[in-house]
Structure formats: structure tokens, C-alpha cells
Amino acid sequence: MLFNSLEFAIFFPIVVSLYFLLPHRYRWVLLLAASYYFYMSWKPEYIILLLASTTIDYFLALRLATESRPIFRRTFLIMSLMANLGLLFSFKYFNFFNDSFRTLFQKAELAYPIPALNILLPVGISFYTFQTMSYMIDVYRGKTQAEKHFGIFALFVSFFPQLVAGPIERSDNLLPQFYKKHRLDYDQVVSGLQIMLWGLFKKLVIADRLALMVDMVYGNPTQYTGLPLIIATYAFAFQIYCDFSGYSDIAIGAARVMGFDLMQNFRQPYYAQSIPEFWRRWHISLSTWFRDYVYVPLGGSRVEVPRWCLNILIVFIVSGLWHGAKWTFIIWGTLHGLFMVITILWNRATERVQWTLSLPKVITRILKIFVTFNLVAFSWIFFRANSLSDADYIVSHLFTNMGVKLSLRNIIPISKFEFSIAFIAIILMEFIHWLQVRNISTRIFVRDRPIWLRWSVYYMLVLIIIVFGKFGLKEFIYFQF
Amino acid sequence: MLHKLLFKGTIFAAGMWILLNTLGSMADRIAPNDVWQVKDKAHYRSLMNRRNQIQAISLGNSHSESIDFNVLGLEGQSLARAGADLFEVERYIATVADKLPSLRMAFVTLSYYSFSRDNSTLDNMRIRRIALYAMLPTWLPVESDGRNLLLGKLHAYSRIMSVARPDNWYNVLRRIRKFSFTDDPSQSNLQFGGVNTVTPWGECSHFTTRELETHSREIASKNVTSSRAMEKAHPGLQDDTFEALAETIERLQANGIRVILFTPPYYEVYTANFTDQASDIIDQMHWVVKRLVGKYQVEYYDFSKDPKLITRPELFFNSDHMNDCGRKAFSERLFRAMIETRNIGSISSNQ
Numbered sequence: 057m058l059f060n061s062l063e064f065a066i067f068f069p070i071v072v073s074l075y076f077l078l079p080h081r082y083r084w085v086l087l088l089a090a091s092y093y094f095y096m097s098w099k100p101e102y103i104i105l106l107l108a109s110t111t112i113d114y115f116l117a118l119r120l121a122t123e124s125r126p127i128f129r130r131t132f133l134i135m136s137l138m139a140n141l142g143l144l145f146s147f148k149y150f151n152f153f154n155d156s157f158r159t160l161f162q163k164a165e166l167a168y169p170i171p172a173l174n175i176l177l178p179v180g181i182s183f184y185t186f187q188t189m190s191y192m193i194d195v196y197r198g199k200t201q202a203e204k205h206f207g208i209f210a211l212f213v214s215f216f217p218q219l220v221a222g223p224i225e226r227s228d229n230l231l232p233q234f235y236k237k238h239r240l241d242y243d244q245v246v247s248g249l250q251i252m253l254w255g256l257f258k259k260l261v262i263a264d265r266l267a268l269m270v271d272m273v274y275g276n277p278t279q280y281t282g283l284p285l286i287i288a289t290y291a292f293a294f295q296i297y298c299d300f301s302g303y304s305d306i307a308i309g310a311a312r313v314m315g316f317d318l319m320q321n322f323r324q325p326y327y328a329q330s331i332p333e334f335w336r337r338w339h340i341s342l343s344t345w346f347r348d349y350v351y352v353p354l355g356g357s358r359v360e361v362p363r364w365c366l367n368i369l370i371v372f373i374v375s376g377l378w379h380g381a382k383w384t385f386i387i388w389g390t391l392h393g394l395f396m397v398i399t400i401l402w403n404r405a406t407e408r409v410q411w412t413l414s415l416p417k418v419i420t421r422i423l424k425i426f427v428t429f430n431l432v433a434f435s436w437i438f439f440r441a442n443s444l445s446d447a448d449y450i451v452s453h454l455f456t457n458m459g460v461k462l463s464l465r466n467i468i469p470i471s472k473f474e475f476s477i478a479f480i481a482i483i484l485m486e487f488i489h490w491l492q493v494r495n496i497s498t499r500i501f502v503r504d505r506p507i508w509l510r511w512s513v514y515y516m517l518v519l520i521i522i523v524f525g526k527f528g529l530k531e532f533i534y535f536q537f
Numbered sequence: 538m539l540h541k542l543l544f545k546g547t548i549f550a551a552g553m554w555i556l557l558n559t560l561g562s563m564a565d566r567i568a569p570n571d572v573w574q575v576k577d578k579a580h581y582r583s584l585m586n587r588r589n590q591i592q593a594i595s596l597g598n599s600h601s602e603s604i605d606f607n608v609l610g611l612e613g614q615s616l617a618r619a620g621a622d623l624f625e626v627e628r629y630i631a632t633v634a635d636k637l638p639s640l641r642m643a644f645v646t647l648s649y650y651s652f653s654r655d656n657s658t659l660d661n662m663r664i665r666r667i668a669l670y671a672m673l674p675t676w677l678p679v680e681s682d683g684r685n686l687l688l689g690k691l692h693a694y695s696r697i698m699s700v701a702r703p704d705n706w707y708n709v710l711r712r713i714r715k716f717s718f719t720d721d722p723s724q725s726n727l728q729f730g731g732v733n734t735v736t737p738w739g740e741c742s743h744f745t746t747r748e749l750e751t752h753s754r755e756i757a758s759k760n761v762t763s764s765r766a767m768e769k770a771h772p773g774l775q776d777d778t779f780e781a782l783a784e785t786i787e788r789l790q791a792n793g794i795r796v797i798l799f800t801p802p803y804y805e806v807y808t809a810n811f812t813d814q815a816s817d818i819i820d821q822m823h824w825v826v827k828r829l830v831g832k833y834q835v836e837y838y839d840f841s842k843d844p845k846l847i848t849r850p851e852l853f854f855n856s857d858h859m860n861d862c863g864r865k866a867f868s869e870r871l872f873r874a875m876i877e878t879r880n881i882g883s884i885s886s887n888q
Contacts, residue, residue: 062684062691076539240538242545473707511549515556522557522701528660 057097059306080237091216102178110213112139113188117195121202136192140185152381180220191227200227217310223321223341238315248312255305260525263299265478266291269470281457293433324489329424331395369393388438561696568708573619584614597646603801603859608868622654624679627781632675650764652778658770734851741862753856757810798837802846807856
């Protein structure tokens, strides 16, 4: 069930209505049932994996919490991590590693007997396994209490707004909220609906429209050179942002309608002035996860510089692998790791050098944003390309045939009308982002206007989505991870 | 709090409903989304306006438009719907059969791909199913098709699909910009120039032989591709379409209505192209028809290879649709065949 589907438009109001009609003590049952129904609407049998992960972590966390001997505590943690990583490996990475080994064996002219597994990747497996792993590690670290109520814990793992594509929540934020009695709050409902609308705008009007162009070019890159490849790459930068942040907005908004606060997942990432800043603004729930559970345990920045750089590279390679079992994702992660390392080394090297270049602050800021955005956009080539050879072709042909005069149709392979809508919508979105960067909340601004103006804005946004949205039920990109 | 939310929510929804209906009507007037929807509604309106007089109807996809009821001497109405599948035919009949007291005959078209079609399986065809639900006063969907029924009913009451248009209002805005609110000839269905010929059934415009050949290649390939995609998306499609048609026949026969199945004439090159690409689909169709005829004792007339019709370009609007002259010519031959084939439960092939 996609957030941009009719099913969800029926499902969500029913769940919300029942949620507020039910007494507090039964609400978790409703939310759990709704979450399982939501998940099973993709492929019912994969609920078994969700249940397995939930049950294993529930019991292991309880045992871990009551155990004082370090060796046993560590054993329970390792068992849990192995169970979750085992699920991930079997369903997401087995074929990748298997195929890679097969290629190696074939190159060495050796027989390789292990066949590929014919399985579909369960929706959201990377998200809920990471959420349960963070819970287990937090229990192990004593940062959070082991949850005794199985139903509440199951709900923490499967809470439908964020089940299939995050934000990856932390137990200390989400678990206590299931115990809190949420009252129907008009302002909260309106605010949640506003966020959902904004997410739908980004997904339906921008992301799915840009997808037309991106899919065309990246689906058959060898048909293009130069400008069309550059434009499609920039288009993908906005597509993936609008797709994923749109999903996160709908998830956060849906949860807020019911009184839950999910963590912010994006903060105008394309306004970042450096790659480290980009990662503080992009997919925040995942980057903080890697920071807390991989980077810091590896020693973080409190080690020698070479080790520090290695830690960063490890984190980003793993992050690339998290996104998908393909070499293109690993290269994408490695690239970001390298950008981070170069930034850190550059900053250290220039710490002691006084810059004499005296550009106005605003120009420096714009230049930094421009460079960062272009580095990110370049790395998206590897993220989006269907294969390494496609990525190689795109990178090597980005600036070829630039002198050849092409018709507009050849540069932008969608109609002028479609492109204009996408362009205007992106300008509108970036204007809102620009306001947000300046700490001007458009929602608060709208909220404080007279009702006729407020409602006009709401009607306008709904109509823009209906009139200019693409309703082909295109899945959210991050569902595949 | 709840009252405030309900009150404001209701007012907002009512405002939205007014806006959608206003914009939807405006868009439909300026540049209708699909010409076939306008035609479907006109057919249905005409049927309901004459419901006490209607003696015969023709059902199915656009190929069922090939009957001229005047030639048959019947008060009839074509309920042809472009791209309609047999599930939709079943729903249509289930909704209207009881409302037609004088109905005596129902002609159901069986095209080559009729048993390989389920519009709900393809995104670009789903709109046909949704439009049917929006048009008919029924709340019973085809099996497992509740989603489209809901969308159809939502559209019926809010015109939402006229606002959420696949062209994102491009055609509406273009016409507003040009101040042109009438049909633009360049937007007509005719892809080719066409010529006029005087025939024994009058003067009719039609495609040239070369245009018919080009069209037949394109349309045969399009029909085969979509049928294959639908078969892939709906395992057991042939059995399910058989059941849908069987249900239609049973319902009509239970009301004492004579059911006539027929395959209309196609320009010969269309059949040749279709056979080249998917002879199995045609074979399956004939096999299923045989089962139906045997089980329900219905008449079936196959004119798809009638040499007196299929070699004459002047009888075709395009390679798989007859023009006015063709409709008259075909109806005469069908009428004759119906008189000759008095024994019900027969397969008549005019080759």
C-alpha cells in the first residue's frame, strides 16, 4: 500500500478515526493490526520475517537486560545482530556476493556450484532490521530499558508510517510515545495533514514527473551524450530528494496526525556548504545511525588521522552497501567517503593558512553550495545507473558533443509542458527551503493568516497536486532498499 | 475538539467537492479527457431515454459498433465501448438488462483478443474500467476490482478524474490560450488522410489500401502486445473471461433474450498481421467460443474472413473498424445468416 494510493487514502482516515475512538489501552492493538495489514498489503508471507525479527529481539533484549555477566550480555547482543544481519544477508546480499564469487571463480576457470536464490527483497527489511539492531545495542549499552510489553515492542518495530522507508527511529524516542495518551488535537491534525500534503506535492508533482526524464535517459544512456546526460543527472538529484523526503514528510505527517513525533529526516540538504554538512542534512536517521553504531565504535575522530579517514571510508562503504546489493551503490558510498576524507584533510591543511581571497560572504556561501551540490549530483550517477558500465558511459560522456547543436527535444526528452511544470515546482520548493533556511516556517506563517487566506493556500496546494500530479502509482525509490 | 475538526473538515471537503466539480465540468467542456468517454455516455443516455422501446443491443468493444440496427429492422442501441473487456460487458448487462422491458436480442462481439483482455491489469487501460463504474448505477465490482469501483464512484460524484487528467491540463490550457473551444480537426482519431468512394450502401470515406495496411500493422501489434501483457498479469485470464461471458449469456437467456455472438469483418491485412503475431490467441478464441456455443446453445457468426467484405477497403473506417457503408453491408449479411441459421446453437463461418 503506497502512501500515494487510493488504498492509503481510505486506510489512513479509518485508522486515525478508530485510534481516537478507542480507549488508550487498546490503541496499540489497533496500530499493530493496522501496521501488519499495511505491511502485508505488499506480500503477506514476508510478515514472517518481521515477526521473526521482532520475536528474536524481544526475547534477547529481555534476557540481556536481566543478565549482569558481560560475556553473556555480549553473547545475546551478538545473537541478535547475527539474526538481523543474517536476515538482511539472506534476502538482500546473498545473490550479490554469490554472483561476485561466481564471476571470480569463472575468471579463475574454476567450477562454482552455489546457485542463485530466487527471492524478492522484502519491503523495508533494511529499515526495520536497523531499527531493531539500534534497540538491542541501546539496551546493551544501558541507554534504554528492555521493553517488556511484546505488543508495544512489535509496534515499535512495525509502526506503519515509518515501517517501509523510515525514518529509522530510536527506541528512546518512539517507545515511550506508545505509552503516552494522545488526545485529538486540532492543531496537531492540521499540522500533520499539512506535512503530508507537502510530501505528496514533492512526490507526485516533482519526483514522479522528473522520473519520466530520468528513466528515459538512464534506462538507455548510450543513446545520449553531453547535455541530456547532465540535465538527467541534475533531474535525478531533485527526483531522489523529492521522492525520499516526500515519503518522509508523509510518514512524519501521518504519525503527527495521531500525536506521534518522528525524527526529522531531511533539512534542505542541497543547501549544504560541504559534504559533511550534506550528511547532517540528508537521511538524518540513517547517517546518525551509522554515526552512533558504526563510526563511534570504530573510534570516530578520536584516533590518528589515517585511522580516522579509514573509519569514514568504512562507514560510507557500508552505507553504500546498505542502499543496495550492487557495485554501483558501493562506489557511490566510497565516493562520498572520499569526499568526506578530502574535506577533512583539506580543512586540517588550511586551518593554519590565512586565506587572502576576500570574497563577499554570500558569494563564498553560494560557491560552496554550488560545489557541494555538484559533487553530490555527480555521485548520484552511480546511485542511479543500472550497471557499472552504464555509469562508466555516463561519466565519460558527460561533456562530449557539447558543441553539437541539439533541438530542445533532444536535450530534454520530455515535453516542454512537463519540464516547465517540474521546473516551476522545483523553484517553488526551493523558495520554501530558502525561507526555512532563514528560520521562517511557512507552516507557521500560513497558520497565522486569516482563515480565507489559509484555506485558499490549502485548496491551492490540493488542486496543484490533483491537477499536476502524476498518478501512475510509482513506488518510492527507497522502498527497494 | 472533535466537533471543531468535524465541522471544519466537512466545510473543507464540501468546498473541495464544489471546486472539483466546477473544474471537472470546465475541463470536460473545453477538452474532454477521452473522446470515447463522451461516446460511452451518449450511448448510455440514448439507451435509457428509449429504454421501453429498445429491442436489441450490441455489446463489447468498439468492434460491436459494426451493427446497423436499421438494416436489421430493430429498435436497437449500440453499447460499444472502446477497449471494453468481457468483465465490463458482464457488468454492463447486469446493470441494464432488467431496465429494458422490450429487449429481445443481444449481440455480443467477440474479437480475436476478447478472451485475453482484462483492463484492470494495465495502468493505461484501467481508466476504461473506472469510467464504466462511474457511468453505471452499480455498486457491484468485477471480482477483486473494488479499488477501481471506488475510484469510479469517486469520479462519478466529484469528477476527480476530469481534474486529475493524464495530460495534466495541457489540452485545456492550450485551448484556453488559443480561445478555441471547439473540436480541433488535427486532434481527430483519423491518423490518415482517407478517400471517399460511392458504394451500393452510399458514399463513405475510408482509408486507402496502403493506409489500411499501415494501420493494420500498428493496431494488430498494439492489440497483441496489450493482450500478452494482460495474460501475463492475470493468470487464468481465459477461464475468467469465459466465466464472465457465460454469466452474461445466462443472465440474458434467463430473461428470455436471444444472444448472438459474432466476430465482425476485419480488413484482411489486419487478420493476416494478427495471425502472424498471435495465431494462438485466435485459436484459443475459437476454442472457447466452441465451448460456449456447445454449453449455452447460442448462435455464433464469424465474419472475420468473409471474402465479400474483408477485401473491400471502401467498407472500412480503419483496418479493424467498419465505416457506415461497411456497417450496412455487414448487417445485411448478418441478417441473412441469422435467417438461414434457424437452428440455435450453431457456429456460422462466412468464408
